[in-house]
Amino acid sequence: MWRHSATLSFSSRLFYSSTNPNYFHYASAFSHFTPNGVVEPALSPYNRRFYSSSATPSPSPSPDSVIKLGLLADRSETFRPLTAKARDAIQLARHYGRCYWELSKARLSLLVVATSGTGYVLGSGGAVDLMGLCCTCAGTMMVAASANSLNQVFEIKNDAKMKRTRLRPLPSGRITVPHAVTWASTVGLAGTALLTSEANALAAGLAASNLILYAFVYTPLKQIHPVNTWVGAVVGAIPPLLGWAAASGQISLNSLILPAALYFWQIPHFMALAYLCRDDYAAGGYRMFSLADASGQRTAAVAFRNCLYLIPLGFIAYDWGLASGWFCVESSAITLAITAAAFSFYRDRTTQKARKMFYASLLYLPVFMTGLLFHRLTDDQECVADTSDSTFELSSSQDTAISLDDDQKKRRDFTAGSQARPPVAYASVAPFPFLPVPSYVGP
Known part of the structure; x- marks a missing residue:
């Protein structure tokens, strides 16, 4: 009786598989064939032990479950082209x-x-x-x-x-x-x-x-x-x-300090790169400065000269009120380091020295910008400094005024009230920052 029902179940599956060719592809995950040719459901290790100890085998899947599996197969087939299109779209986006x-x-x-x-x-x-x-x-x-x-x-x-x-x-x-x-x-x-x-x-x-x-x-x-x-x-x-x-x-005026540093920094940076890649630039047809300098002496001299131009920038940033005095010290140290690398390349024009100068230039720029940001002076700090300076000037002027007689004091107060002028900043004498600050002299 059981063998007859199992045979009928197997024949019904064969009949359904003829109408749905994808049946065995998806049903194989749920069943397996016995040596007698009967399809039995796939069992977990626990269920397999239980099945071997029981006398009655588990029933075969019903026709309704087989139909459900066939519907799932059809749906997965419709989603396959969409998945391939999505994969192609991702690859195209990556490309x-x-x-x-x-x-x-x-x-x-x-x-x-x-x-x-x-x-x-x-x-x-x-x-x-x-x-x-x-x-x-x-x-x-x-x-x-x-x-x-x-x-x-x-x-x-x-x-x-x-x-x-x-x-x-x-x-x-x-x-x-x-x-x-x-x-x-x-x-x-x-x-x-x-x-x-x-x-x-x-x-x-x-x-x-x-x-x-x-x-x-x-x-x-x-x-x-x-x-x-x-x-x-x-x-x-x-x-x-x-x-x-x-x-x-x-x-x-202060906005020109960092652009000046970038301008002078790029010359030794690129001169080192042009010296290292001379053959490549010549093959590409580029007219670089290093190609007309077989010995590399002029290339190294240009790099060294522009490194020297970087030295006063830290002091100028401090003098113009853009950064504190600590930045002046740090900028001088890092600039002397790249200058020493450029001088070493000037004395011994080899690939190793050029590469050393190139790496020193890569280190210079981030350190310079980081130090400038870390030690920069904000408007509030500048106002505090200006206030302290003006307070000192005011106290000293009061001490001087006490020593004057009444007539001179009245005449001085009248002149200051009628011709008062704001103090002149040190940076206002640019582009001649090393000239003395102009002073106003009353009549």
Whole structure:
């Protein structure tokens, strides 16, 4: 009797499997064949022990459960194409995301963002607007990504000849030129619009001018004349000025300290890189300063000279009230370190010395910016210093006035009341900061 019912159950499954070819694919997870050809349900170890000890076998699945399994199989078949499409979409997004990352030279763009953010904090005074800082950094990142992408569009053939650049998205064919131009134009316009709406027109103008200077002046000059290095240094000096302008809405004398540091820092940094990659630049067709200097003496001399220009910047930042005296000490120490590396390269022009100077330049910039942020003087601290100075001047003037007679005192008070003038700041004599402060002499 049991054998007859099991045979009927097996025949019913065969009948249903003829109408649904996916039945055995999904039913195999729930059943197995016995040596006698009867399909039995798959058992867990616990149930298997129970089944072997019992005399009555477990019943076979009902036709309703078989129908349910068939419906699940049909539904899974309909979801398979959707899963494949989702997988393709994810792979496509990863591909273009990687291409955009390389087109933007993301690490270089992040360095530009860091300098812009430092300029924003320095130009904010006492209180820093975090939302404005984030918008300024985002806009700077988009404009820098656009400039770097356009740079690679114009240098496809040159990059294809160089070992370190031939695997970039455009030379390797991973992305087309129209796609790269569309990407660069979109992020460039978006970044400029963000700076215009969230910062001010001055910051947006500096960003747009820097994009034009990098993509349409510096890039073609690389194949024409070695002066491209100095033009590129100007491009690198603008982002901190952009950040300062975004925070304060103007460009003041103190705002030029960090751009000056970036300008003079870029020369030894790039001279070391150009010396290390001379063969690569020659293969790519770039007119770098190091290619016309076989001995490397002029290249090392230019790097050493610009390191010397960095030495007084710490004192100027302290003297103009941008940072405390501790920054003057720290800046002098780190500048002397990079100067010593440049002098070592000047004396012994080898690849090892050039690489040492290159690493020293990589260390200099983050330490300089971090120290400037840590030791910066806010508006409140400057006001306290000014108040103490004015209090000292007031007390000394009172002591002097006591020694005068009444007539002279009255005449002095009358003159001071009619011709009173505000005190002149030391920085107001710029661009001649080493001249004495002008003093007003009454009649």
